[in-house]
Amino acid sequence: MEGLQGGRSSCTAIHRQHHATLLQRACLSVELYTLRVLEALYMLLLLFPELPDTLMKQWYTHGIPS
Structure with missing residues (x-):
């Protein structure tokens, strides 16, 4: 029985x-994607x-599109 137990734990x-x-692979792919x-x-x-200034002015004037 001990042999089975040892096999099971390995x-x-x-x-x-x-x-x-x-x-690890999933985390790596998320990191690469990011x-x-x-x-x-x-x-x-x-x-x-x-671009950032233009977007900020547009969002300030018209609101952020949802």
């Missing part, structure tokens, strides 16, 4: 490690430096 450890790996979004916003800012 299987559980592998299972936990697999979940940890999946979680970085890409920020990079795109930065590029927009470089291309159109007046």
